[in-house]
Amino acid sequence: MSIYLVSRHLGAVEWMNHMGHHYDKHLTHLDNYDQLSAGDIVIGSLPINLAADLADRGVGYMHLSLSVPEHLRGRELSAEQLSHLDAKLEAFGVRRILH
Template sequence: MTTYFISRHPGAVEWAESEGFHVDERLAHFDVTIVQQGDRVLGTLPINLVAEVNARGGQYLHLTLELPSDRRGKELTAQDMREFGARLEPYQATKLSGS
């Protein structure tokens, strides 16, 4: 089992590890074809990639935080993320057939 953290932000990975989430690989860009049964993917992926992670047998944990608008687009430290209520929440998505 491999745990991937999809983020370009070092503070996010530092936060996750300080919260007890072991990260095997930090990736700035994600190729869903690397996901194997039992892998965990942490980050903020679009729904279509979440569905692909789940279809490949992986678990997706979404990085959620209450970020004020004046802090968007700025680097955050692990402490900043704690202050903004950062958490990893499991989500499951399935792509439906049809239009």
Template sequence: MPERTYFVTRHPGAVEWAERQGLAVDESLAHLDPSILAPGDRVLGTLPVHLAATVCEQGARYFHLSLDMPPEARGKELNADDLEACGARLEEFRVVPVKPQ
């Protein structure tokens, strides 16, 4: 099965931002069910760290939608222009939980 790209967001502004960037996305999801992932798949978005770790444990790649957001913008719905103004970018992370010793 070919590798797939999933964009996980519930924010319309993020979807529009991704379209402006010309990102090739196979499926946009409001919530990620990690059981759909296969090794080599790409997951884009802003996931809780434990879910990002699950993505990586399954051999998929995690690209975090990073922003340099001023404090006054926190908690507000951002549109694509706002995201661009906050320096929105995708950064790949490998998240690995630290096992208790």
């Protein structure tokens, strides 16, 4: 089992390290699912369709959750700002429902 941190934001990487959250590999983008195996865990802020793709492969997903006020949206946030915004990791189980 491997844990992947997927984020292009340096503040998120720094926050993970500062908070003592373990990950095995940092990726800036998740564009190659072939490297993932059932039982792996991905940490990030992924769109729901990508989280569903992970679930289809038996890969767990931990979401880096935070509420960003409007005046900070679209800006790079530091690890300190993430902490002030009460960032946290939350496990989500997402599944695609076919009709």
